[in-house]
Amino acid sequence: MTKRLLLAATAALALPLPALAQTADQVAKVRDAALQDTVAWDVTEGLTTEIGQRLAATEAEARARAWGVKKLTALGFQNVHIETYRMPVWIRGVETAEVLGPSAQKLTIAALGYSGSTGAQPLEAEVAYFASLADLQAAPAGSLKGKIAFIDHAMVPTQDGSQYGYYGAVRRAGPSIAATKGAAAVLIRSIGTDHHRNPHTGVTTWAKGVSPIAAAALSVPDAEQLVRLVKRGPVQLRLSVTPQFKGEAESGNVIADIPGSDPSAGIIVVGGHLDSWDLGTGAIDDASGVGITTAAALHAAKLGQPRRTIRVVWFGAEEVGGFGGAAYAKAHAKERHVLAMESDFGADRVWKFETNLPEGAKAIGDRLETALYPLGIERGRSKAHGGTDVEPILALGVGTIGLNQDGLRYFDLHHTPDDTLDKIDPAQLRQNVAAWASMLAIAANAPEDIAALPPEKGE
Amino acid sequence: MTKRLLLAATAALALPLPALAQTADQVAKVRDAALQDTVAWDVTEGLTTEIGQRLAATEAEARARAWGVKKLTALGFQNVHIETYRMPVWIRGVETAEVLGPSAQKLTIAALGYSGSTGAQPLEAEVAYFASLADLQAAPAGSLKGKIAFIDHAMVPTQDGSQYGYYGAVRRAGPSIAATKGAAAVLIRSIGTDHHRNPHTGVTTWAKGVSPIAAAALSVPDAEQLVRLVKRGPVQLRLSVTPQFKGEAESGNVIADIPGSDPSAGIIVVGGHLDSWDLGTGAIDDASGVGITTAAALHAAKLGQPRRTIRVVWFGAEEVGGFGGAAYAKAHAKERHVLAMESDFGADRVWKFETNLPEGAKAIGDRLETALYPLGIERGRSKAHGGTDVEPILALGVGTIGLNQDGLRYFDLHHTPDDTLDKIDPAQLRQNVAAWASMLAIAANAPEDIAALPPEKGE
Numbered sequence: 001m002t003k004r005l006l007l008a009a010t011a012a013l014a015l016p017l018p019a020l021a022q023t024a025d026q027v028a029k030v031r032d033a034a035l036q037d038t039v040a041w042d043v044t045e046g047l048t049t050e051i052g053q054r055l056a057a058t059e060a061e062a063r064a065r066a067w068g069v070k071k072l073t074a075l076g077f078q079n080v081h082i083e084t085y086r087m088p089v090w091i092r093g094v095e096t097a098e099v100l101g102p103s104a105q106k107l108t109i110a111a112l113g114y115s116g117s118t119g120a121q122p123l124e125a126e127v128a129y130f131a132s133l134a135d136l137q138a139a140p141a142g143s144l145k146g147k148i149a150f151i152d153h154a155m156v157p158t159q160d161g162s163q164y165g166y167y168g169a170v171r172r173a174g175p176s177i178a179a180t181k182g183a184a185a186v187l188i189r190s191i192g193t194d195h196h197r198n199p200h201t202g203v204t205t206w207a208k209g210v211s212p213i214a215a216a217a218l219s220v221p222d223a224e225q226l227v228r229l230v231k232r233g234p235v236q237l238r239l240s241v242t243p244q245f246k247g248e249a250e251s252g253n254v255i256a257d258i259p260g261s262d263p264s265a266g267i268i269v270v271g272g273h274l275d276s277w278d279l280g281t282g283a284i285d286d287a288s289g290v291g292i293t294t295a296a297a298l299h300a301a302k303l304g305q306p307r308r309t310i311r312v313v314w315f316g317a318e319e320v321g322g323f324g325g326a327a328y329a330k331a332h333a334k335e336r337h338v339l340a341m342e343s344d345f346g347a348d349r350v351w352k353f354e355t356n357l358p359e360g361a362k363a364i365g366d367r368l369e370t371a372l373y374p375l376g377i378e379r380g381r382s383k384a385h386g387g388t389d390v391e392p393i394l395a396l397g398v399g400t401i402g403l404n405q406d407g408l409r410y411f412d413l414h415h416t417p418d419d420t421l422d423k424i425d426p427a428q429l430r431q432n433v434a435a436w437a438s439m440l441a442i443a444a445n446a447p448e449d450i451a452a453l454p455p456e457k458g459e
Numbered sequence: 460m461t462k463r464l465l466l467a468a469t470a471a472l473a474l475p476l477p478a479l480a481q482t483a484d485q486v487a488k489v490r491d492a493a494l495q496d497t498v499a500w501d502v503t504e505g506l507t508t509e510i511g512q513r514l515a516a517t518e519a520e521a522r523a524r525a526w527g528v529k530k531l532t533a534l535g536f537q538n539v540h541i542e543t544y545r546m547p548v549w550i551r552g553v554e555t556a557e558v559l560g561p562s563a564q565k566l567t568i569a570a571l572g573y574s575g576s577t578g579a580q581p582l583e584a585e586v587a588y589f590a591s592l593a594d595l596q597a598a599p600a601g602s603l604k605g606k607i608a609f610i611d612h613a614m615v616p617t618q619d620g621s622q623y624g625y626y627g628a629v630r631r632a633g634p635s636i637a638a639t640k641g642a643a644a645v646l647i648r649s650i651g652t653d654h655h656r657n658p659h660t661g662v663t664t665w666a667k668g669v670s671p672i673a674a675a676a677l678s679v680p681d682a683e684q685l686v687r688l689v690k691r692g693p694v695q696l697r698l699s700v701t702p703q704f705k706g707e708a709e710s711g712n713v714i715a716d717i718p719g720s721d722p723s724a725g726i727i728v729v730g731g732h733l734d735s736w737d738l739g740t741g742a743i744d745d746a747s748g749v750g751i752t753t754a755a756a757l758h759a760a761k762l763g764q765p766r767r768t769i770r771v772v773w774f775g776a777e778e779v780g781g782f783g784g785a786a787y788a789k790a791h792a793k794e795r796h797v798l799a800m801e802s803d804f805g806a807d808r809v810w811k812f813e814t815n816l817p818e819g820a821k822a823i824g825d826r827l828e829t830a831l832y833p834l835g836i837e838r839g840r841s842k843a844h845g846g847t848d849v850e851p852i853l854a855l856g857v858g859t860i861g862l863n864q865d866g867l868r869y870f871d872l873h874h875t876p877d878d879t880l881d882k883i884d885p886a887q888l889r890q891n892v893a894a895w896a897s898m899l900a901i902a903a904n905a906p907e908d909i910a911a912l913p914p915e916k917g918e
Contacts, residue, residue: 048684224881
């Protein structure tokens with residue numbers, strides 16, 4: 001005990017401001033208690049089990065919102081309510097693919113979000129293979145007339161998940177590019193790093209004026225199979241992909257507060273997204289993010305009423321275009337937000353943190369470094385970026401802290417049927433809660449003013 | 460070189476008979492050359508890619524037989540031909556399951572082989588949960604009237620795969636037992652050890668007089684989901700499982716020989732099964748077994764014409780009841796078989812071997828121990844058993860040698876959509892070929908007579 005107090009005192013001496021609302025020792029207590037957390041698991045298990053998949057603007061997502069209000073109220077949050085907005089709805093239909101001819105066999109596919117339809121009659125067409133998005137881009141105009149473009153890639157797992165940005169373009173941009181060159185449909189190798197017969201869905205984007213065509217992901221083993229077949233000679237496929245655009249419907253955010261003692265000190269927003277893709281039950285994406293941030297807020301509040309309001313938002317409709325995040329930023333633009341953070345990269349352990357803080361509040365990062373070190377979390381050198389749902393708030397000049405999770409297996413599961421509760425490691429989930437609780441205990445009680453960030457200069 | 464010759468000479472001195480048709484050094488050369496094998500991969504890749512799934516008695520299995528004749532002929536085998544037989548055909552239909560009510564969600568299922576049908580109208584019924592087959596057996600007669608029995612279990616991976624015998628009874632016997640107690644349908648937790656949304660199919664068996672009901676496997680994550688839901692209260696499911704019995708059709712074995720120089724010394728049969736389940740492409744089950752044994756025969760023959768005929772059989776219709784093995788034994792009962800071995804447990808490394816040899820031929824096991832030691836293969840203490848396809852031959856008093864593969868991940872993949880080529884580790888596949896080639900080089904050239912085994916005493 002003596003040694004611990006001594007270390008706390010030493011840490012306190014190193015701090016820039018003496019008038020901390022909480023000491024390093026108190027933060028350590030919050031952190032260590034959060035390592036025994038049960039709330040994050042309870043929320044993750046409950047949402048994935050009692051609701052299951054929660055596709056944006058469906059009745060399942062609405063059920064999840066009602067579930068959220070009940071749960072957040074039971075957990076003692078204040079001002080728990082739903083804020084709705086309207087958005088376009090896209091619903092998966094039939095999706096089958098089969099090789100025709102002497103190697104007749106079925107392939108496993110899943111339509112990409114916002115895919116067009118082949119229509120009631122299956123499409124029969126030849127496959128045009130592209131080893132990369134660049135190869136597709138290089139194809140002459142009109143050269144894909146009536147064909148099924150098949151776009152391959154070479155994504156591998158990385159700890160920081162950085163390949164998703166680069167290879168994700170195959171999914172986001174590939175179908176639209178193929179359509180402009182005359183393709184009748186598009187298949188992509190799933191933007192994933194696993195080897196299971198579970199395709200990875202995710203949205204694709206149609207350039208202005210491009211009519212959606214059928215666009216689907218092959219599971220990685222099926223994509224590799226099709227590559228082997230294409231290498232042997234021309235491949236004819238029969239493809240049926242019949243999703244539907246269903247007009248507009250209601251989606252919404254669930255919002256809950258732990259009110260702060262000093263309204264002038266601003267609001268800290270944390271959260272995850274409540275919606276999921278329709279193939280799995282959205283455990284790593286993103287029930288766990290919702291669970292981690294909700295649990296962390298409760299642990300941070302165990303120090304007593306925080307100086308700043310901690311607001312937990314369970315964002316709706318992230319997967320299909322970030323509608324919830326945009327709606328929140330619009331509705332709450334006049335409030336003083338000082339920090340905004342989202343957990344949306346699974347539930348494997350946090351290994352690094354980064355900050356984007358205004359000059360006068362940089363000491364928060366130093367205190368956080370001390371608090372997170374015992375969790376095995378190092379300080380990174382880059383500037384923190386937020387998740388999809390908080391980007392509209394960050395764009396207003398709000399600071400952020402990134403608690404970066406290990407992404408090595410994230411893209412094994414991301415957007416697949418395999419995103420289910422059994423993929424959550426309870427011990428790593430609790431480490432996440434401890435990191436987030438430490439961060440909130442420090443930031444919500446920081447004596448410094450957390451000012452707006454200066455506008456970013458164009459690069 | 461001197462040291463190597465010395466070792467070979469020492470090994471030769473220890474042998475019971477001096478007149479070996481090949482020395483330990485020659486066997487070592489076969490073994491080491493087989494570690495560079497390309498044929499097993501070529502066969503495995505070709506069958507799984509060019510044919511894909513090969514369900515028994517379907518046109519796909521027929522295409523696979525034609526493929527086999529072409530391949531075995533090209534590889535230089537003699538007497539390559541197909542032997543056909545007729546058998547009942549069972550074909551998968553629609554298979555959907557969804558939870559009704561406030562936790563409405565879809566579950567992933569696959570019908571078990573020989574499942575009955577729910578009929579055109581989906582079945583809506585309550586789930587009756589049983590934690591084990593024993594619990595189901597203890598349920599009172601008539602207590603499952605109109606319900607969907609859900610049988611759980613606790614199978615875990617083992618190196619020798621031994622849990623399959625015990626827990627496999629949930630699949631083999633569970634549905635029939637549930638039907639006798641009045642169940643309208645049966646769901647089982649997949650007999651598997653993975654956590655992917657890919658159900659494990661496999662045959663179920665109906666006791667005499669029991670009419671087939673719909674019987675399907677939930678993927679392991681879905682089974683765990685249903686357990687969590689059942690723990691919360693009664694669960695109502697909507698189930699549609701519509702496979703069909705299609706009468707009789709043709710299946711067949713593909714047979715190829717490397718004729719021996721001494722017809723009186725008997726035939727050694729090796730092989731795997733050509734058919735597969737319909738969900739994956741049957742890479743580990745059992746294209747690799749076909750590839751390993753075919754390649755091994757060729758490597759063994761590099762020593763020159765063997766004393767005994769090595770016969771490679773690509774058995775048909777193993778999965779659905781061992782029709783090919785039974786047909787082979789019946790058609791060839793009058794030939795002198797001295798050993799019969801099947802590779803049907805994937806393509807992970809061989810870690811142990813066992814024998815069941817007549818008294819006068821036990822030295823074959825000793826020579827094999829020397830040959831396999833450098834491959835990391837130990838000698839086991841139990842008596843070898845054959846695979847499904849060679850059991851009818853073994854029952855005639857024929858000896859066998861078991862080259863036991865590591866089964867730790869076999870039941871992650873077994874009978875699932877995930878049984879695809881990417882699951883084959885080429886290095887481990889070659890280690891298998893080396894083990895089988897060593898065994899064939901020794902056994903096919905053994906100077907000892909390999910007599911019939913004495914009849915087994917009843918236990």
